[in-house]
Amino acid sequence: MPRFDLRLLLAALPLALTACLTATPSATPAPTLAQVTAAATAAVSAPTSTAARTDTALPDPTATLTLEATIPSTPDAAEVMLERYAIQEVVSGLERPVVVTHAGDGSLRLFVVEQPGRIRVVRAGRLLEEPYLDLTDRVTDDSNEQGLLGLAFSPTFAEDGRLYVYYTAEDEGKNTIARFTTDPAADVADPETEQILLEVDDPYGNHNGGMLAFGPDGYLYAGLGDGGAGGDPEDRAQDLDSLLGKIVRLDVSGDALSIPPDNPFASGGGRPEIWIYGLRNPWRFSFDRLTGDLYIGDVGQNEIEEIDYLAAGEAAGRNLGWRIFEGTQPYADTRHAGADPLPPILEYRHGADGCSVTGGYVYRGSDLPALLGVYFYGDYCSGNIWTAWSDDGVTWTNQLFGDSELSLSSLGEDQAGELYFIDHTGIIYKLVAR
Numbered sequence: 001m002p003r004f005d006l007r008l009l010l011a012a013l014p015l016a017l018t019a020c021l022t023a024t025p026s027a028t029p030a031p032t033l034a035q036v037t038a039a040a041t042a043a044v045s046a047p048t049s050t051a052a053r054t055d056t057a058l059p060d061p062t063a064t065l066t067l068e069a070t071i072p073s074t075p076d077a078a079e080v081m082l083e084r085y086a087i088q089e090v091v092s093g094l095e096r097p098v099v100v101t102h103a104g105d106g107s108l109r110l111f112v113v114e115q116p117g118r119i120r121v122v123r124a125g126r127l128l129e130e131p132y133l134d135l136t137d138r139v140t141d142d143s144n145e146q147g148l149l150g151l152a153f154s155p156t157f158a159e160d161g162r163l164y165v166y167y168t169a170e171d172e173g174k175n176t177i178a179r180f181t182t183d184p185a186a187d188v189a190d191p192e193t194e195q196i197l198l199e200v201d202d203p204y205g206n207h208n209g210g211m212l213a214f215g216p217d218g219y220l221y222a223g224l225g226d227g228g229a230g231g232d233p234e235d236r237a238q239d240l241d242s243l244l245g246k247i248v249r250l251d252v253s254g255d256a257l258s259i260p261p262d263n264p265f266a267s268g269g270g271r272p273e274i275w276i277y278g279l280r281n282p283w284r285f286s287f288d289r290l291t292g293d294l295y296i297g298d299v300g301q302n303e304i305e306e307i308d309y310l311a312a313g314e315a316a317g318r319n320l321g322w323r324i325f326e327g328t329q330p331y332a333d334t335r336h337a338g339a340d341p342l343p344p345i346l347e348y349r350h351g352a353d354g355c356s357v358t359g360g361y362v363y364r365g366s367d368l369p370a371l372l373g374v375y376f377y378g379d380y381c382s383g384n385i386w387t388a389w390s391d392d393g394v395t396w397t398n399q400l401f402g403d404s405e406l407s408l409s410s411l412g413e414d415q416a417g418e419l420y421f422i423d424h425t426g427i428i429y430k431l432v433a434r
């Protein structure tokens with residue numbers, strides 16, 4: 001198969017960060033990656049890391065948080081990285097792919113979501129012609145952020161045959177979460193088995209969220225955008241009576257949807273489905289499959305893209321800031337719904353770095369041991385792929401991994417934890433060693 005080289009931006013972009021040479025990655029990741037990380041010193045403007053974050057940061061919407069970047073100082077890393085890794089084409093010919101995932105059933109199949117409303121199967125490297133599920137009759141993608149946006153298989157799919165999708169409904173553009181049930185071994189599912197679990201009215205065509213993922217607790221998490229337009233005009237992300245601008249946490253283990261009893265507003269104070277709030281458009285988020293930590297890429301307004309991090313057990317009821325803040329910058333003085341906003345761990349400004357963040361995954365595969373524990377994410381507009389890691393969840397090291405030149409709509413994992421990158425133009429790539 002052809003190889004697609006990761007290429008570093010070696011042009012002399014101004015180094016916009018102030019180096020704060022405090023963090024030397026230790027146990028995680030392994031030393032080989034620590035060498036790779038020095039590429040930032042080769043003049044790439046990597047996203048800034050918010051060193052020394054505390055739970056009480058950003059108490060004052062009129063304040064501006066000072067950022068300090070942590071940039072490793074090992075030289076010649078760009079060469080090391082170029083020698084070690086590449087992204088390799090797995091399958092092409094897809095229509096606007098936005099998800100690649102697995103069913104956890106040992107079948108080694110990859111499932112790819114095409115935004116217009118189809119799920120496709122890749123088996124043994126081959127894209128099956130017949131769609132796994134064709135929902136184009138009920139999905140709208142009239143607006144470029146609408147469509148079939150999310151897919152998650154039940155953690156016990158091999159037994160229960162349940163899968164979950166998130167789409168923009170033909171019916172008034174509602175954000176819709178639905179379950180389908182199928183023979184787990186089949187390569188085609190039946191669209192008539194649909195059971196709609198949650199519908200959320202959506203006033204505008206953009207910011208529709210779309211991520212679905214099961215957490216380590218077995219609950220289904222879904223990311224909803226703030227509804228859209230610009231600047232969250234109805235202040236929904238801070239409104240605890242709205243599901244827009246939230247990540248919700250749902251118990252789908254029974255036949256009907258139910259609310260986990262330990263959801264933060266399960267017994268009042270807001271919609272019981274809410275898990276965290278203050279999000280603008282959490283297009284992609286993921287749980288570290290080893291630690292259960294939550295990573296969110298929250299797409300910014302006009303200036304700042306951000307990555308949020310919530311350690312396992314510390315996420316419930318947190319306010320991630322929007323629209324009081326865009327990244328770490330005050331955006332709009334707004335009603336303060338509850339807890340103090342939690343700042344991002346990483347942010348970057350629109351420009352050469354990109355314009356729309358694509359949250360990714362912590363690498364937990366077996367093919368690339370030097371990358372264990374490293375979070376990969378990127379930007380849709382620039383195609384940049386970055387890595388980030390932390391020993392303590394407080395001080396983060398962030399590093400450009402490469403300029404993929406992809407329209408990077410999503411990252412994905414297979415069952416083994418190997419990483420994939422999706423080019424929205426129709427191609428899936430896998431991260432490989434050279």
Ligand SMILES: [Ca+2]
Pocket residue numbers: 202203204205206207208225226227228
């Ligand atoms: Ca919307």
Ligand SMILES: [Ca+2]
Pocket residue numbers: 278298306320321322325326327342343344
């Ligand atoms: Ca935020």
